[in-house]
Amino acid sequence: MRYGMAIDTRKCVGCSDCVVACQTENSIPHGYTRDWISETVEGMYPNLALEIRSERCNHCDDTPCVRTCPTGSSHIIEGGIVKVTHEECIGCGACIESCPYDARYFHPEGYVDKCTFCDHRVKNGQDPACVSVCPTHCMYFGDLDDPNSEISKVVAKNKVKVLAPEAGTKPQIFYLV
Amino acid sequence: MKTTRRDFIKISSLGIGGLALSTSPILGWVPSFLKEDDNTPDDSTAKRYPNYCEVCFWNCAGWVYTNKDKDGNEKIWKIIGNDDDPNSNGRFCPRGTGGIGMYYDKDRLRKPLKRVTGEDGNQTFVEIEWDEAIDIVAKKMKEIKTKYGPESFALFKHGTSGKHFATLFKAYGSKNMAGPAYSQCKAPREEGFRMTFGHPLHSPEPLDIRNTRCLVLIGSHLGENMHNGQVQEMSEAIENGASIITVDPRFSTAASKSKFWLPIKPSTDIALLLAWMHVIIKEKRYDIDYVEKNTSGFEQLKNHVKNFTPEWAYGITTIKPDIIRKTAREMAAASPAVIIHPGRHATWYGDDTQRSRAIAILNALLGSWGRRGGFFNPEKAKLPKYPMPAFPKPKWSWRDIAPDKYPLAKMGVTNLLIDGSHPDKKEGHKIKAWFVVGTNLPVTIPNSKRTIEAIHNQEFIVVVDTMPSEMAGYADIVLPEATYLERYDDLRLAQHREPTIALRMPAAKPYAETRPGWKMCKDIAGKLGLSEYFNYNDYSEVLDWQLKKIGSSLDEMKEIGVMKLDRKYNDLYFHEHMEHEFETPTGKIEFYSNGMLAAGFAPMPVYTKHPEPPKGFYRLIYGRAPMHTFSRTTNNPYLMELMKENALWVNPKTAKDWGLKTGQRVWLQNHQGAVSTFSIAVRVTERIRQDSVYMVHGFGRLNKKLTKGYGAGISDTEMVTDVKIDKETGSTGMRSNFVTFLTEEPEKKEKTV
Ligand code: SF4
Ligand code: SF4
Numbered sequence: 001m002r003y004g005m006a007i008d009t010r011k012c013v014g015c016s017d018c019v020v021a022c023q024t025e026n027s028i029p030h031g032y033t034r035d036w037i038s039e040t041v042e043g044m045y046p047n048l049a050l051e052i053r054s055e056r057c058n059h060c061d062d063t064p065c066v067r068t069c070p071t072g073s074s075h076i077i078e079g080g081i082v083k084v085t086h087e088e089c090i091g092c093g094a095c096i097e098s099c100p101y102d103a104r105y106f107h108p109e110g111y112v113d114k115c116t117f118c119d120h121r122v123k124n125g126q127d128p129a130c131v132s133v134c135p136t137h138c139m140y141f142g143d144l145d146d147p148n149s150e151i152s153k154v155v156a157k158n159k160v161k162v163l164a165p166e167a168g169t170k171p172q173i174f175y176l177v
Numbered sequence: 178m179k180t181t182r183r184d185f186i187k188i189s190s191l192g193i194g195g196l197a198l199s200t201s202p203i204l205g206w207v208p209s210f211l212k213e214d215d216n217t218p219d220d221s222t223a224k225r226y227p228n229y230c231e232v233c234f235w236n237c238a239g240w241v242y243t244n245k246d247k248d249g250n251e252k253i254w255k256i257i258g259n260d261d262d263p264n265s266n267g268r269f270c271p272r273g274t275g276g277i278g279m280y281y282d283k284d285r286l287r288k289p290l291k292r293v294t295g296e297d298g299n300q301t302f303v304e305i306e307w308d309e310a311i312d313i314v315a316k317k318m319k320e321i322k323t324k325y326g327p328e329s330f331a332l333f334k335h336g337t338s339g340k341h342f343a344t345l346f347k348a349y350g351s352k353n354m355a356g357p358a359y360s361q362c363k364a365p366r367e368e369g370f371r372m373t374f375g376h377p378l379h380s381p382e383p384l385d386i387r388n389t390r391c392l393v394l395i396g397s398h399l400g401e402n403m404h405n406g407q408v409q410e411m412s413e414a415i416e417n418g419a420s421i422i423t424v425d426p427r428f429s430t431a432a433s434k435s436k437f438w439l440p441i442k443p444s445t446d447i448a449l450l451l452a453w454m455h456v457i458i459k460e461k462r463y464d465i466d467y468v469e470k471n472t473s474g475f476e477q478l479k480n481h482v483k484n485f486t487p488e489w490a491y492g493i494t495t496i497k498p499d500i501i502r503k504t505a506r507e508m509a510a511a512s513p514a515v516i517i518h519p520g521r522h523a524t525w526y527g528d529d530t531q532r533s534r535a536i537a538i539l540n541a542l543l544g545s546w547g548r549r550g551g552f553f554n555p556e557k558a559k560l561p562k563y564p565m566p567a568f569p570k571p572k573w574s575w576r577d578i579a580p581d582k583y584p585l586a587k588m589g590v591t592n593l594l595i596d597g598s599h600p601d602k603k604e605g606h607k608i609k610a611w612f613v614v615g616t617n618l619p620v621t622i623p624n625s626k627r628t629i630e631a632i633h634n635q636e637f638i639v640v641v642d643t644m645p646s647e648m649a650g651y652a653d654i655v656l657p658e659a660t661y662l663e664r665y666d667d668l669r670l671a672q673h674r675e676p677t678i679a680l681r682m683p684a685a686k687p688y689a690e691t692r693p694g695w696k697m698c699k700d701i702a703g704k705l706g707l708s709e710y711f712n713y714n715d716y717s718e719v720l721d722w723q724l725k726k727i728g729s730s731l732d733e734m735k736e737i738g739v740m741k742l743d744r745k746y747n748d749l750y751f752h753e754h755m756e757h758e759f760e761t762p763t764g765k766i767e768f769y770s771n772g773m774l775a776a777g778f779a780p781m782p783v784y785t786k787h788p789e790p791p792k793g794f795y796r797l798i799y800g801r802a803p804m805h806t807f808s809r810t811t812n813n814p815y816l817m818e819l820m821k822e823n824a825l826w827v828n829p830k831t832a833k834d835w836g837l838k839t840g841q842r843v844w845l846q847n848h849q850g851a852v853s854t855f856s857i858a859v860r861v862t863e864r865i866r867q868d869s870v871y872m873v874h875g876f877g878r879l880n881k882k883l884t885k886g887y888g889a890g891i892s893d894t895e896m897v898t899d900v901k902i903d904k905e906t907g908s909t910g911m912r913s914n915f916v917t918f919l920t921e922e923p924e925k926k927e928k929t930v
């Protein structure tokens with residue numbers, strides 16, 4: 001079992017619904033967010049290309065954030081989901097420093113928080129909130145170890161990339177380009 | 178590349194700016210209360226209530242979830258789409274998901290307000306009780322009726338609760354009602370299509386995007402405009418390999434997903450549309466059988482477009498002839514599974530009905546009306562009307578304000594009501610008082626100066642809103658409305674491939690002392706002796722009565738939220754062997770319209786040259802961002818986080834000429850001297866033509882009570898003073914303004930409300 005996500009940049013319109021859905025689902029306080037949208041524009045008028053990406057923690061295979069955590073609060077649960085146990089977190093920020101994706105933030109209640117792949121939904125057989133709301137159906141979530149899962153097929157069939165592969169963390173979010 | 182949140186903030190400082198990511202205080206933190214990381218509440222402990230969204234007219238149906246907060250109080254938690262709803266297919270757009278911000282907005286109106294003048298002559302609002310507010314409104318309505326007749330009281334409305342007020346006004350004796358959704362938005366499109374196919378499009382538009390092979394976006398920035406079902410279907414079309422052709426002076430999100438992007442010179446769409454017709458007819462690429470069977474005036478059209486070659490159009494549109502030919506062939510190859518998108522906001526240059534006619538005609542040439550992958554024939558559920566007496570017949574209506582004007586307008590024209598309200602209206606029928614429900618006229622109607630002059634000429638103004646809008650600032654009485662999450666309203670009977678009925682019910686008690694619109698109307702009607710028109714104690718009784726008549730009930734609807742019905746007729750698409758009767762004078766699709774001619778207009782669309790920006794000025798183009806619905810959301814705590822102000826898109830060459838940098842703040846001045854109240858951040862981008870600048874509509878709020886929206890960016894409406902009226906429908910063309918940059922703050926005039 002290895003959870004991952006695939007996001008089709010060819011369909012994403014950058015609407016940020018995934019961001020709001022995460023904020024409401026997980027009661028993220030205003031001013032903070034677990035996922036966000038990035039845009040890259042290339043070329044010169046009128047020969048242009050635009051890539052829009054919905055980004056969040058990559059639930060990496062090789063996790064500097066977990067390694068640097070002095071309390072063991074940052075940990076990996078079943079399916080490779082990287083989590084933070086809030087009550088064990090002392091808010092030292094070592095994980096934030098070590099993450100090449102800036103995927104973590106200080107929650108105003110004093111601990112570090114990040115994307116959980118909505119494991120509280122996943123364990124009930126639901127998709128993460130962002131995936132389930134996306135109006136363009138451009139996000140896929142599932143088991144990368146199962147070759148018959150939709151996500152495995154989508155990743156196998158399409159040209160994909162990961163963000164900042166050179167950081168060596170083996171990200172598990174794949175972008176269809 | 179290190180992808181950071183900070184990059185994102187930079188790109189859209191413009192977007193999420195202001196996230197306090199690195200500045201949140203952690204030093205000295207003591208874990209006094211511990212939080213389990215695994216106790217995130219899930220759906221199993223939540224309650225859910227059906228509703229349909231009111232953040233935009235699309236009215237997606239979904240579920241409002243509540244759960245218990247720390248203190249054990251039931252609170253609104255989130256909103257999720259209803260899987261049975263064809264408008265949303267179970268997925269709301271960001272505005273709908275963030276709709277809970279309308280409930281939680283700290284700046285909401287709480288209690289009725291009354292304008293009072295102090296001894297120093299200064300006017301302020303004081304909070305009053307509902308009884309007093311209702312009394313004052315009813316007394317004024319009686320007074321206006323006695324002095325001038327009920328027709329002199331006008332109703333401006335938007336949204337679902339507007340219907341209750343329409344009933345109140347019809348009972349009172351006035352049909353002077355209008356909403357900006359017509360004359361500031363879709364009037365030219367609706368009437369252009371009506372004159373061609375005998376039928377307007379209504380909402381949601383019956384576009385079979387998911388089955389199309391070619392989608393042509395001309396005047397539509399779908400994807401930034403989140404008309405939910407359409408965006409979803411565009412994505413399906415992309416997945417299915419359909420080609421998209423986008424005509425836009427700006428490299429829109431949709432343009433980035435298109436096979437062809439045609440960065441047209443603004444105001445020249447009709448020339449391109451005529452050239453496309455020319456190619457398609459000349460190369461015999463139109464749907465010959467369909468045209469023969471269903472249309473009238475083909476020979477006239479053929480003759481009309483004979484000289485409108487791509488070479489002719491090139492000089493006007495700046496689109497190269499071979500691209501015009503290629504794109505014409507691309508859409509013809511997909512025919513009839515092709516959609517030249519009719520757009521929605523179509524009030525641009527003053528020849529807008531003609532522009533919409535051209536779009537309609539091109540669709541007809543390609544045989545897409547009534548065809549799979551083109552335009553389907555929608556169906557809508559019908560419900561029996563709750564009994565009430567007949568309405569009195571008013572002596573005059575909006576049309577009589579200027580009887581010779583706008584013969585094709587079929588609904589109230591807002592700006593005509595404003596003309597009738599303005600001090601320069603000396604003769605004939607006049608408007609003396611306004612009732613304004615859920616619409617923010619100074620921000621919505623162009624030329625706010627004129628609107629405000631009309632406002633000052635009124636004897637009485639009531640505003641019903643959930644927020645302290647700019648309009649509310651001009652009211653004598655403000656009635657605070659409960660949001661859609663806290664009230665019952667009419668059942669939604671949306672047209673679609675299959676008819677559905679959707680319920681809106683409260684998921685929470687009305688906030689503070691706000692009340693639902695139906696309750697206000699019922700109470701006012703009571704004071705006016707019109708109670709028979711509101712013969713219920715709670716609006717839920719009306720819904721239950723209607724639902725029981727069709728064998729359902731309110732209780733059943735509370736369980737399912739959306740009821741799917743079967744189509745009555747098996748005519749989603751045309752049956753090829755059958756004859757079709759169109760509701761036009763000829764019974765055919767009209768390429769050539771005698772009706773247009775008789776009304777004094779061109780029977781076939783012609784290209785008219787429009788003014789171009791003077792030296793040093795740029796055409797102001799405005800549009801939407803996916804997370805905002807105009808001024809309705811520009812104080813919403815969730816959505817403002819995604820985009821807290823608008824930005825001014827400027828081409829790098831233009832920026833270089835002016836020495837402008839991304840992030841630099843500028844003020845704007847238009848070609849008639851209007852100066853913006855606030856400033857806007859420049860966004861230098863290759864994604865726009867050199868002769869134009871772009872901003873998202875609905876920002877630069879003027880009401881200081883809006884703690885998030887006040888002063889955030891510029892209101893494009895302030896820059897639209899040169900309004901080109903569409904003579905056919907009276908709608909207001911708003912793409913006719915040119916702006917220049919002021920890099921220093923201009924002298925301040927007090928302009929806030
Ligand atoms: S909700 Fe979907 S389309 Fe919208 S920004 Fe997120 S990933 Fe993209
Ligand atoms: S993206 Fe950052 S926080 Fe997430 S697993 Fe990788 S290193 Fe850790």
Ligand code: SF4
Pocket residue numbers: 230231232233234235236237265269270271272273274403404405406806
């Ligand atoms: S499209 Fe979005 S804002 Fe409009 S009704 Fe649907 S969810 Fe609400």
